[in-house]
Amino acid sequence: xxxxxxxxxxxxxxxxxxxxxxxxxxxxxxxxxxxxxxxxxxxxxxxxxxxxxxxxxxxxxxxxxxxxxxxxxxxxxxxxxxxxxxxxxxxxxxxxxxxxxxxxxxxxxxxxxxxxxxxxxxxxxxxxxxxxxxxxxxxxxxxxxxxxxxxxxxxxxxxxxxxxxxxxxxxxxxxxxxxxxxxxxxxxxxxxxxxxxxxxxxxxxxxxxxxxxxxxxxxxxxxxxxxxxxxxxxxxxxxxxxxxxxxxxxxxxxxxxxxxxxxxxxxxxxxxxxxxxxxxxxxxxxxxxxxxxxxxxxxxxxxxxxxxxxxxxxxxxxxxxxxxxxxxxxxxxxxxxxxxxxxxxxxxxxxxxxxxxxxxxxxxxxxxxxxxxxxxxxxxxxxxxxxxxxxxxxxxxxxxxxxxxxxxxxxxxxxxxxxxxxxxxxxxxxxxxxxxxxxxxxxxxxxxxxxxxxxxxxxxxxxxxxxxxxxxxxxxxxxxxxxxxxxxxxxx
Numbered sequence: 001x002x003x004x005x006x007x008x009x010x011x012x013x014x015x016x017x018x019x020x021x022x023x024x025x026x027x028x029x030x031x032x033x034x035x036x037x038x039x040x041x042x043x044x045x046x047x048x049x050x051x052x053x054x055x056x057x058x059x060x061x062x063x064x065x066x067x068x069x070x071x072x073x074x075x076x077x078x079x080x081x082x083x084x085x086x087x088x089x090x091x092x093x094x095x096x097x098x099x100x101x102x103x104x105x106x107x108x109x110x111x112x113x114x115x116x117x118x119x120x121x122x123x124x125x126x127x128x129x130x131x132x133x134x135x136x137x138x139x140x141x142x143x144x145x146x147x148x149x150x151x152x153x154x155x156x157x158x159x160x161x162x163x164x165x166x167x168x169x170x171x172x173x174x175x176x177x178x179x180x181x182x183x184x185x186x187x188x189x190x191x192x193x194x195x196x197x198x199x200x201x202x203x204x205x206x207x208x209x210x211x212x213x214x215x216x217x218x219x220x221x222x223x224x225x226x227x228x229x230x231x232x233x234x235x236x237x238x239x240x241x242x243x244x245x246x247x248x249x250x251x252x253x254x255x256x257x258x259x260x261x262x263x264x265x266x267x268x269x270x271x272x273x274x275x276x277x278x279x280x281x282x283x284x285x286x287x288x289x290x291x292x293x294x295x296x297x298x299x300x301x302x303x304x305x306x307x308x309x310x311x312x313x314x315x316x317x318x319x320x321x322x323x324x325x326x327x328x329x330x331x332x333x334x335x336x337x338x339x340x341x342x343x344x345x346x347x348x349x350x351x352x353x354x355x356x357x358x359x360x361x362x363x364x365x366x367x368x369x370x371x372x373x374x375x376x377x378x379x380x381x382x383x384x385x386x387x388x389x390x391x392x393x394x395x396x397x398x399x400x401x402x403x404x405x406x407x408x409x410x411x412x413x414x415x416x417x418x419x420x421x422x423x424x425x426x427x428x429x430x431x432x433x434x435x436x437x438x439x440x441x442x443x444x445x446x447x448x449x450x451x452x453x454x455x456x457x458x459x460x461x462x463x464x465x466x467x468x469x470x471x472x473x474x475x476x477x478x479x480x481x482x483x484x485x486x487x488x489x490x491x492x
Contacts (some may be wrong), residue, residue, distance in 0.1 A: 007257040012148065015232040018159050019144050021225040022088055022137035023161040025095050029130050029220055033061050039211035042186035042198045046207075047115040053195055056120070063124040064131035064428065068423040071135020071340050075414025076416025078136065083242070084144045085234045085248025091136040092226030097220055098130025103216030112209060130218075139419040143411060146403035147235035150256055151478045155343040162334045162396030170329050172217075179213045180206065237408050237479065240268045241328045267480040268408065282486040283341025289470055290414055291400055294422035296463040297398040298429050300359055301456035302390045305383065328387055335391040347475040348397050349467055355393020356464035363457035370449040386456075394463070404474045407483040 033040075040060070044052040069089075078087040105123040106112045142158050149157045186202035198207070239248035245265065253261035279287065339351060365382030369375040406414040436452045472485060 007150075007253070007255050007260065012150075012157075012255050015148060016145055016160065018225070018228045018232050019088070019141050020161050020164040021221065021228065022141040023164030024168035024171070025092075025218070025221055025225055026134050026137050026141070027165035028172045028221060029064065029095060029098070030136050031169040031172045032176070032214055032218060033064070035173065035180070036211035036214040037061050038185040038188065039206040039214075041188060041196070044115045044120055045188075045196060045198055047117065047120070050117045050120075051195060052120070053484040060120070060124055060127070062427065063266060064134065065128045065423060065427045065430075067128035067131020067133070068135040068138070068426070069131075069420055070128075071132035071137075072139050072419035072423050073416055074132075075136050075139035076413035076421065079143060079238075079412035079415070080241075083234050083238050084140055084147065085229065087136055087140050088144065088229045089226060091133040091140070092222055092229055094129050094133030094136070095222035096226055099218035099222050101126030101129065101215055103212045103219075113234050127444060133181055133222075135419070135423060138422075139415050142399045142403040143415055143457070144235055146400075146479065147237045148233075148251070148255060148409075149482075150260075151476060153344060154404065155348065155397075155475065156340055158400040158403050159227075159336075159340040159343055159396035161226065162335070162391075162399055163340060166328045166329075166332050166336055166391070166395070169287045170333065172214075173326075173329070175217050176214050179209060179217065183210060214447070236265070237268055237411075241409070244448060245269070249446060264478075265292065267478060270480065279410055279417070282407055282410065282483075283489065285470075285489065286405060286407075286486050287414060287417065290405060290418035291421045293398050293471070295425050296466060297394045297457060298422055298425035299459050299464060300356075300390065300394065301363070301392070301429055301433070301452075301459070302359075302387065303426055303429055305387055328384060331384055331388050332395075335388040336396060339392045339396045343397065343400065347473050348401055349471060349473050351393045351397050352467045353464045353492050354472070355389045356399075356460045356467065358389030358393075359386050360457045360460035360464070362389060363453045363460060367450040367453035367457060370453070395421070401471065401474060404477075404479065405472065405482055407486055408479060409483075 037057070041052070041057050044057075044060075075087065078090065080089075089336070099122045101107065102123060104112075105119055105126055110116065110119045110122065127445060142161050145158045145161060146154055162430075184203045185206050186207055187199035188196045191197050203210075232252045234247070236248040236252045239245070248268070249261060249265050252264050255261070256264055362382045362385035366379055366386065369379045369382065372379075402415055402418050433452065436448055436455075441483075472482075474482065477485075
């Protein structure tokens with residue numbers, strides 16, 4: 001039997017590798033601000049035509065999330081109207097523009113190195129442009145992988161997208177560290193009422209230049225992604241919906257082999273029927289499940305831990321909170337690999353339920369021990385359990401299910417709706433964490449600590465019950481099987 005008869009795994013892996021670069025850029029773009037934000041804050045504190053308050057800095061650090069919501073919301077239109085491949089090319093271009101624009105927001109319109117109100121607006125526009133790219137990539141990369149992968153390894157391949165996201169975050173942490181080199185971040189001093197000043201003696205290089213290189217470093221992987229995605233094929237499912245059956249068959253045969261390729265094409269054509277269908281054609285339940293998967297992935301509070309890990313470890317009294325954060329990052333990578341290598345053996349639901357229980361135990365452990373004398377190690381291990389349990393379950397598996405559960409003809413629009421909810425709740429959790437965490441009462445200075453993690457623990461338990469009762473198992477099923485499943489449920 002030749003390679004054409006059994007398909008080419010090397011060809012499949014090569015196009016998936018290109019697609020997961022979008023996930024790496026997703027992680028890179030969302031985490032680059034962590035290393036650059038102090039230098040950026042110090043730069044705009046030097047403005048003379050407006051006061052750069054804590055509020056404006058918070059908005060500037062989170063402005064990319066606005067673009068993420070926009071990008072995920074428009075991903076359905078782009079994926080259905082333009083195709084998965086061209087939508088990813090657009091995402092790569094947006095990443096590239098954002099990287100260069102964030103590095104040099106003065107381009108064409110402003111004087112270099114002079115912080116002004118107009119320059120702040122320009123910078124945030126470039127960050128929002130990058131966020132649109134993140135929103136598109138977050139929805140379409142797992143969709144692309146799911147639509148080209150054979151059902152027997154689809155979960156594993158889609159899970160690599162989550163690995164790429166976490167790896168992208170670690171890469172940018174290292175890049176920021178190398179760019180900073182022997183320089184130091186500026187010291188920001190509060191002068192009251194949400195207004196700050198740069199402390200005397202702060203390193204001027206990080207204020208004028210360092211943050212620019214950090215944002216600009218994304219241009220290299222972004223440009224590489226935008227070029228390489230031009231050489232991968234469009235997905236067979238989209239090609240059939242676009243009436244290009246011959247091209248779809250060629251891709252399917254190259255991936256699956258001639259016999260399986262022809263059989264898969266027939267299944268796709270049978271499930272496609274009409275080229276487009278309304279979002280609720282298969283009932284409300286499938287859309288509700290997709291939305292709630294996204295909501296729970298964020299509502300369990302993981303991004304509050306990832307975004308504010310140094311603050312959390314510092315409040316725990318750790319001498320080197322950045323080192324604890326790095327250790328947690330390594331643990332996250334290892335447990336993401338566990339999900340990748342077990343998703344096709346254990347199934348999606350067992351991993352989600354197990355992860356939810358592990359997260360609940362970790363969250364309740366933090367709630368019970370945070371701030372208790374002599375229990376700092378237990379608190380740290382509880383946070384590690386919480387984070388690791390997410391990485392082996394909700395982190396990658398949520399993306400797998402969102403890419404799998406929707407019928408072919410509504411997948412683009414349904415994924416867009418689900419991922420938009422994900423970014424909305426990402427913002428809600430991120431914005432609410434610090435106020436909740438810092439709540440105090442006269443009798444309990446740690447009120448916010450136990451309340452926050454008790455709330456996250458309860459949500460983790462609810463997530464486990466939701467998966468157990470409502471989410472279908474997709475292990476071993478083709479995308480066309482899911483179409484038939486929802487048609488049958490819709491008739492009941």
